[in-house]
Amino acid sequence: MDPAPYRADLAEAPAGARAVWVRTDDDIRLRIALHETGDQGTVLIFPGRTEWAEKYGRVVTHLAGMGYSSLVIDWRGQGLSDRLLPYRRKGHVGKYPDYQMDVQAALDCARDAGLPEPYFLIAHSMGGAIGLRAVMQDLPVKGVVFSAPLWGVQFPLWARPVAGLLGTLAGWTGQGEAYAPTTGSEPYVLTAPFEDNLLTTDRGEFQFMIDHLTAEPDFAVAGPTMQWVHEAHCECRWLENRPAPPLPCLTALGTNERIVLTAPIHTRMADWPDGRLVMVDGGEHEVLMEAPDKLDPLLAEIEAFFAAQLQDGKAA
Numbered sequence: 479m480d481p482a483p484y485r486a487d488l489a490e491a492p493a494g495a496r497a498v499w500v501r502t503d504d505d506i507r508l509r510i511a512l513h514e515t516g517d518q519g520t521v522l523i524f525p526g527r528t529e530w531a532e533k534y535g536r537v538v539t540h541l542a543g544m545g546y547s548s549l550v551i552d553w554r555g556q557g558l559s560d561r562l563l564p565y566r567r568k569g570h571v572g573k574y575p576d577y578q579m580d581v582q583a584a585l586d587c588a589r590d591a592g593l594p595e596p597y598f599l600i601a602h603s604m605g606g607a608i609g610l611r612a613v614m615q616d617l618p619v620k621g622v623v624f625s626a627p628l629w630g631v632q633f634p635l636w637a638r639p640v641a642g643l644l645g646t647l648a649g650w651t652g653q654g655e656a657y658a659p660t661t662g663s664e665p666y667v668l669t670a671p672f673e674d675n676l677l678t679t680d681r682g683e684f685q686f687m688i689d690h691l692t693a694e695p696d697f698a699v700a701g702p703t704m705q706w707v708h709e710a711h712c713e714c715r716w717l718e719n720r721p722a723p724p725l726p727c728l729t730a731l732g733t734n735e736r737i738v739l740t741a742p743i744h745t746r747m748a749d750w751p752d753g754r755l756v757m758v759d760g761g762e763h764e765v766l767m768e769a770p771d772k773l774d775p776l777l778a779e780i781e782a783f784f785a786a787q788l789q790d791g792k793a794a
Contacts, residue, residue, distance in 0.1 A: 496512055508552060523538075627729065
């Protein structure tokens with residue numbers, strides 16, 4: 479694990495944060511941030527689409543206050559990990575299950591770095607789709623927290639009747655690497671006004687994201703490609719046809735969620751035997767980066783959830 483750059487000056491993470499380069503089985507170089515900040519266990523953090531490790535610095539700080547270490551991954555095609563297309567701002571993937579090779583690389587990294595067990599998982603948005611498949615395939619975590627998970631792709635109204643065909647048609651016509659309709663070449667936070675934005679009601683958190691991309695343009699990812707959208711849609715269909723794993727689960731969803739489809743989240747959590755859905759009143763998509771009146775109660779829920787799994791382990 480060779481040292482990799484980490485912008486501690488931007489992250490507001492606890493002191494001692496470091497990043498390393500790792501290689502996947504298909505030879506993609508990933509950047510992974512390591513935070514050895516507690517001995518209660520380690521939280522694996524699976525970010526969403528367009529995100530980077532330093533964006534979770536404040537989340538890591540909260541987890542450190544609970545007594546946990548953390549690991550944050552830059553997925554293939556994101557952050558400072560290898561990009562998959564010559565134009566690095568396009569959000570792209572070959573096949574959605576390719577992300578599972580990134581998961582394995584992150585798990586190997588946690589073990590090689592000696593991060594304390596047991597492991598827990600926090601998975602946001604796109605990371606929620608990746609994380610759900612991972613726990614279905616026995617990722618060794620004691621519990622999982624999903625944040626606005628991508629379990630259903632939000633298509634424009636006009637595209638919904640033919641959503642399953644769009645990616646296939648794009649591939650046939652050589653347009654798989656083109657931006658998906660209604661998206662473009664600029665990151666959302668650099669073009670959207672704070673008022674009525676889709677991410678957070680907290681102005682400071684919104685500016686935090688802007689400051690990162692301004693200071694480190696290489697973090698930036700803009701719109702997804704047609705192939706990425708098609709692959710995400712296929713992955714969500716694959717996930718919905720499989721039962722929840724026998725794993726404790728807490729899922730947080732803002733009542734004003736407008737990025738991912740919410741119906742599949744309600745359906746999945748209603749059928750998760752050891753799962754619970756927490757609605758964040760007035761929350762937008764980034765419920766872990768919300769205003770204190772919304773975030774603080776959620777952090778208390780997460781702390782209690784992790785503690786309950788530790789207690790169950792001791793009882794066993």
